[in-house]
Amino acid sequence: SGAFSEVTLAEEKETKTMYAVKCIDKKSIRGKEESLQNEISVLRRLKHKNIVQLVEVYDEK
DSSP states (O other): OOSSEEEEEEEOTTTOOEEEEEEEOGGGGTTOHHHHHHHHHHHHHOOOTTSOOOOOOOOOO
16 A cells, blocks of 8 residues: 555456456546546556566556
8 A cells, every 4th residue: 555556466267367456546646637537548568577567557546
């Protein structure tokens, strides 16, 4: 966990694949949304065996 987010281990039910899920508190990033969009943009383009890969983004209330 950090100042803006918490990472949790999750398992996909069908395939039993394990994922790290980064949950970001929207209230804590008010005024910094551009930084978050930049992080998402960079992670979408990265494809490297030694760097985590962004699989999906979900936006909920």
